[in-house]
Amino acid sequence: MQENNQENNQQNLTPGAVHILDTAYPTNVTQRFLNRKKWERPNPNIVLSFIPGTMLRLLVEEGQAVKAGDKLAVFVAMKMHNAVLAPHDGKVVKVFVGEGDKFPKGASLFEVKP
Amino acid sequence: MENQKKVEELQKKLEEAQQGGGKQAIAKQKSMGKLTARERILLLVDEGSFHEYDLFVEHDVRDFGMQDKKLAGDGVIIGTGTLYGSPIAIYAQDFTVAGGSLGSMHARKITKIMDYALRMRMPIIGINDSGGARIQEGVNSLAGYGEIFFRNTLNSGVIPQISVILGPCAGGAVYSPALTDFVFVVENISKMFITGPEVIRTVLGEEISMEELGGARVHSEITGNAHFFARSESECFEQIKKLITFIPWHNQRKALAFEPREPKAEYVVDKIVPDDPTQPYDVRNVIRAVVDGSDFFEIQELWAANIVIGFGRLNGDTVGFVANQPVVMAGVLDCDSADKAARFIRYCDAFNIPLVTFEDLPGYLPGVDQEHAGVIRHGAKMLYAYSEATVPKITVILRKAYGGGYIAMNSRHLRADFVFAWPNAEIAVMGPEGAANIIFKKEITEAENPDEMRKQKVAEYREKFANPYVAASKGYIDSVIAPKDTRKFLLHAIQVSVNKNAQMPSRKHGIPPF
Numbered sequence: 257m258q259e260n261n262q263e264n265n266q267q268n269l270t271p272g273a274v275h276i277l278d279t280a281y282p283t284n285v286t287q288r289f290l291n292r293k294k295w296e297r298p299n300p301n302i303v304l305s306f307i308p309g310t311m312l313r314l315l316v317e318e319g320q321a322v323k324a325g326d327k328l329a330v331f332v333a334m335k336m337h338n339a340v341l342a343p344h345d346g347k348v349v350k351v352f353v354g355e356g357d358k359f360p361k362g363a364s365l366f367e368v369k370p
Numbered sequence: 371m372e373n374q375k376k377v378e379e380l381q382k383k384l385e386e387a388q389q390g391g392g393k394q395a396i397a398k399q400k401s402m403g404k405l406t407a408r409e410r411i412l413l414l415v416d417e418g419s420f421h422e423y424d425l426f427v428e429h430d431v432r433d434f435g436m437q438d439k440k441l442a443g444d445g446v447i448i449g450t451g452t453l454y455g456s457p458i459a460i461y462a463q464d465f466t467v468a469g470g471s472l473g474s475m476h477a478r479k480i481t482k483i484m485d486y487a488l489r490m491r492m493p494i495i496g497i498n499d500s501g502g503a504r505i506q507e508g509v510n511s512l513a514g515y516g517e518i519f520f521r522n523t524l525n526s527g528v529i530p531q532i533s534v535i536l537g538p539c540a541g542g543a544v545y546s547p548a549l550t551d552f553v554f555v556v557e558n559i560s561k562m563f564i565t566g567p568e569v570i571r572t573v574l575g576e577e578i579s580m581e582e583l584g585g586a587r588v589h590s591e592i593t594g595n596a597h598f599f600a601r602s603e604s605e606c607f608e609q610i611k612k613l614i615t616f617i618p619w620h621n622q623r624k625a626l627a628f629e630p631r632e633p634k635a636e637y638v639v640d641k642i643v644p645d646d647p648t649q650p651y652d653v654r655n656v657i658r659a660v661v662d663g664s665d666f667f668e669i670q671e672l673w674a675a676n677i678v679i680g681f682g683r684l685n686g687d688t689v690g691f692v693a694n695q696p697v698v699m700a701g702v703l704d705c706d707s708a709d710k711a712a713r714f715i716r717y718c719d720a721f722n723i724p725l726v727t728f729e730d731l732p733g734y735l736p737g738v739d740q741e742h743a744g745v746i747r748h749g750a751k752m753l754y755a756y757s758e759a760t761v762p763k764i765t766v767i768l769r770k771a772y773g774g775g776y777i778a779m780n781s782r783h784l785r786a787d788f789v790f791a792w793p794n795a796e797i798a799v800m801g802p803e804g805a806a807n808i809i810f811k812k813e814i815t816e817a818e819n820p821d822e823m824r825k826q827k828v829a830e831y832r833e834k835f836a837n838p839y840v841a842a843s844k845g846y847i848d849s850v851i852a853p854k855d856t857r858k859f860l861l862h863a864i865q866v867s868v869n870k871n872a873q874m875p876s877r878k879h880g881i882p883p884f
Contacts, residue, residue: 294576295576295578297578297582306698306699307699307700307702307735308736308737332648333699333700334699334700334701334702334732334733334735335647335648335700335732335770335801335803336648336649336650336696336700336701336732337648337649337650338650338699338700339650360737361737361739
């Protein structure tokens with residue numbers, strides 16, 4: 257029985273150890289492995305930022321209907337005005353950022369429900 | 371009459387062997403939306419040109435009941451043919467025969483055709499559709515993989531090697547495509563991974579499907595392992611045929627020249643780049659505005675799209691293009707885009723294809739994740755590849771050329787043969803805003819109206835440095851050219867550099883920052 261799962265919160269699990277029956281066999285695990293992000297199924301309705309930046313102009317409001325390819329917002333990153341486009345036809349259910357907000361790469365910007 | 375009988379007998383044997391895994395297995399293959407190995411080859415090569423070898427090869431396994439199993443061609447078809455009249459070698463794994471599993475004879479057939487291709491100096495196309503190693507053969511099948519990988523490395527940069535993934539390609543098998551020049555994948559058919567979903571679930575507890583783990587889209591958009599993405603097998607074959615027209619048969623030749631054509635009138639080169647340096651545009655339109663017939667064949671379109679690579683023709687001859695893409699991530703350089711460009715540059719260098727670089731980038735992407743992902747090492751690959759390349763190298767600075775990005779994008783200092791700049795080019799260590807904030811920090815903070823002062827100083831800096839003439843005054847830029855003259859200058863640059871003879875110092879090989 258191999259149990260090597262960090263997300264498992266049982267107290268008797270030592271990080272990085274291989275547990276066989278009641279014995280924990282210590283193994284060396286890199287910091288990178290311990291810090292790794294668990295894979296999650298991406299939600300196609302959430303529009304993520306593809307580069308860190310600052311929101312310049314929001315062009316849609318919550319509840320607004322949009323078509324695929326419509327401009328949702330423009331944000332500044334690396335001295336450029338980058339457009340955020342709607343991934344598919346639908347309705348903007350949620351806007352996660354305001355104008356002037358700074359956000360990292362991979363931050364949620366909009367939720368567009370088809 | 372004895373001979374006639376023998377010919378008939380041969381005919382019967384051939385027909386039998388060409389049936390592959392039999393009717394049932396073929397029906398199953400079809401139900402998965404896949405063509406058979408033989409159909410694939412015949413669709414790819416010129417009509418009537420395919421000649422098969424080693425059809426009667428049999429495996430010699432005597433264990434696990436394998437001695438009673440006859441596998442047609444041992445699960446792989448090899449042969450030679452022509453594509454638009456050019457010779458090619460080809461092999462296709464046949465999933466209908468024992469799941470296309472790789473045994474020692476199967477591997478020996480593949481290595482045989484690879485050796486042929488090298489000796490005859492012709493491109494090789496490998497169609498991969500295999501369940502993996504033939505377990506009954508044990509270490510012999512692993513040996514087979516090793517022999518293939520070794521030849522992939524031997525052939526690399528001598529003859530073009532193309533891999534087509536038309537089915538599963540898992541475990542060790544994925545390293546053969548990874549060693550080749552171009553990998554083609556098809557949506558819902560191609561699956562590539564080292565360890566499958568089953569192992570990931572038991573070891574890490576993560577649930578993921580095959581398609582999400584290693585489907586065509588994953589390798590085209592996330593990993594960059596694949597170079598061409600198609601929605602159907604026939605679309606994939608069209609892409610392969612188009613690619614073949616752009617590349618030479620081997621490294622001692624040039625790609626076949628085509629009839630020169632003018633670009634289409636709808637692409638007007640001086641109307642594409644906006645005046646405002648904060649406004650993005652699609653750099654592929656600039657490429658289309660200068661290449662023959664506006665025909666630009668893009669590679670790795672979906673991965674690291676902040677840099678654009680691909681082939682086009684200038685005056686009928688193949689040219690490799692590398693261009694920053696301002697419409698995606700502001701056109702920054704990052705780990706993936708540097709990797710993508712570096713490999714393409716080395717490909718072009720190996721196969722005598724001149725390089726044209728279109729430059730418009732704000733620099734390297736800042737960020738903890740980039741630094742920790744090793745942007746230093748990845749970025750260095752690009753410097754290495756450009757410096758090492760001895761084919762004609764031409765750069766056109768379209769707009770921004772800042773900092774490390776200016777150096778990396780085939781600058782004069784990396785021995786570019788020609789560097790041109792448009793009159794609106796901005797060449798400096800950093801953008802005017804950042805530069806003014808540092809140089810005039812004191813003046814700005816002490817001013818009565820800091821914002822006003824900052825604006826003034828930014829304008830001052832822009833006036834002084836954000837133009838191509840400072841660089842031109844040092845000879846770092848050969849010519850400042852009007853955008854509409856770009857094609858004219860490129861054609862001439864290619865024309866005068868046909869006999870370029872640049873040598874690298876003698877050495878076994880360099881040590882690129884892999």
